[in-house]
Amino acid sequence: MTAKVATVTSGKGGVGKTTAVANIAVGLASLGQRVVCIDGDIGLRNLDVVLGLENRIVYDLVDVVEGRCRLRQAMIRDKRLPELYLIPASQTRDKSAVSPSDMVRLCDDLRQECDWILIDSPAGIERGFRNSIAAANLVLVMTNPEVSAVRDADRVIGLLDAEEKGPVHLVINRIKPSMVKRGDMLSVEDVLDLLAIHLIGIVPDDENVIVASNRGTPLAFDNKSKAGMAFHNIARRLMGEDVPFVDVENQGFLQRLFSGRK
Amino acid sequence: MAKEPSIVQIKGIREGLMVSFGDADWEALTSALINQIDERPTFYQSARMALDVGSHALHVAELASFRDILSEHGITLWAVLSGSSTTEQTAQNLGLATRISKPKPVETIEAAEAIPDDKALWIQHTLRSGTRIEFSGNVVVFGDVNPGAEIVAGGSVLVWGRLRGFVHAGAEGNEEAVVGALEFSPMQLRIAGKIAVSPKKNSKGNVEIAKWKDGNLIAEPWKSG
Known part of the structure; x- marks a missing residue:
């Protein structure tokens, strides 16, 4: 096995990186892939909470890097799926506890053991960001349909270009169809127009995401919600499948049928 | 102790440290610099470094990984000077300065x-x-x-x-x-x-x-x- 390392990053905070990592990981793992998630947000760890694995942390990323435990010991297995693991971040240290070359070494060790390594990058473009992209084979840049988030995504894409990290794919999170329709929110086209990179996912805004994150049960465990479906689709596209985009901006299939008859 | 003439020269400038690379291959130069840093880690801690690489043509991978190594030693690489246009381009792509700014002369507006x-x-x-x-x-x-x-x-x-x-x-x-x-x-x-x-x-x-x-x-x- 040679794993692909995929980093999820955004520049701006609060656009949904951690939620996306958890859900895409669940999506990939339910396709039978062996997935290891790494929380790159040292000092402000969240991924363990969203995945509901907080109470099982014994060792963390910094323990591995500083040699206090073996890699295997820091990998927490999610019991709901056969092959989903988490390497949590340390909560009591900061970004400088790990270096970019530590991350490269760690991922090289892991590559033989799994199919996917998903790295949750912290917000910002400093050390934590550099750590998170150091080993990446591909990068998912997340943004919300807001001008400030798109501006930061643009900056991050520029930095990734300069470092020759790629390919870079775009995930647009929290689209509200009704607001787009009223012209109060940037549309998918507006965002793509500016960023001009490959789109790999559109996730509609969904209150259940918050509920699921609080419970520690990522939405992707439940296939029925629209947001959960969107994350499953991203996982399938990462696997190379050609999945058509669900038209989130127009209300729904039935409504379009009826409005077409008038 | 007789020292061989160093291929790496380090001096202090107003903006921090200025490192000049001599004529040797990139691997030898970088490891020579890292050795010098390792000898006196406290001196280099949180230093700002400008690097004159001479005519070496560097690509993003080389320069970025060297920048990362320096940052692990607590050193911020902020400028790269070079006679090679490839290197200058690379440095600009990575957001590094390619010249050490001199104080601006007053009468610039008339050029x-x-x-x-x-x-x-x-x-x-x-x-x-x-x-x-x-x-x-x-x-x-x-x-x-x-x-x-x-x-x-x-x-x-x-x-x-x-x-x-x-x-x-x-x-x-x-x-x-x-x-x-x-x-x-x-x-x-x-x-x-x-x-x-x-x-x-x-x-x-x-x-x-x-x-x-x-x-x-x-x-x-x-x-x-």
Whole structure:
């Protein structure tokens, strides 16, 4: 096995990186892939909470890097799926506890053991960001349909270009169809127009995401919600499948049928 | 202890440390520098370093990984000086300075004729937020200039694409400079000493040219001839 390392990053905070990592990981793992998630947000760890694995942390990323435990010991297995693991971040240290070359070494060790390594990058473009992209084979840049988030995504894409990290794919999170329709929110086209990179996912805004994150049960465990479906689709596209985009901006299939008859 | 003449020279400058690489291969030079750093780690802790690599042609992978190694030693690499244009390009891509700025002489604004007409910087990609291009001559961008990107040119600026960022043309005082774009909606525009903020308008597909006219900065649809 040679794993692909995929980093999820955004520049701006609060656009949904951690939620996306958890859900895409669940999506990939339910396709039978062996997935290891790494929380790159040292000092402000969240991924363990969203995945509901907080109470099982014994060792963390910094323990591995500083040699206090073996890699295997820091990998927490999610019991709901056969092959989903988490390497949590340390909560009591900061970004400088790990270096970019530590991350490269760690991922090289892991590559033989799994199919996917998903790295949750912290917000910002400093050390934590550099750590998170150091080993990446591909990068998912997340943004919300807001001008400030798109501006930061643009900056991050520029930095990734300069470092020759790629390919870079775009995930647009929290689209509200009704607001787009009223012209109060940037549309998918507006965002793509500016960023001009490959789109790999559109996730509609969904209150259940918050509920699921609080419970520690990522939405992707439940296939029925629209947001959960969107994350499953991203996982399938990462696997190379050609999945058509669900038209989130127009209300729904039935409504379009009826409005077409008038 | 007799020391062999070092291939790496380190001296202090106003902006921090200045490291000059001699004539040897890249591997040898970098490891020699790291050895010196390891000998006196406290001296180098949180230092700002400028690096003169001579004529070495460096690509992104080499320079980025060396920057990361330095940062693990607590050193910030902020500038790379080189005689090689490849290296300069690489350094600019990584957001590193390529010259150590000297204090600006007071009488810079009068260099209008000094810009050679035939010298232009050709940029063949979109400028994203956070990119800053400074050039003494004309600048031509084959791509978009996104909001948050900046161009400061001594001469004129032409954008074969959408201009939505910040442009300062004729930055050294040249009032003859013009700014043009296929889709003209800059966040802010300056020509020589005049500043204009573009009115909020939907400007899809309007080819415009901005220039000085009767002491004002105006933008008008482009007409040939």
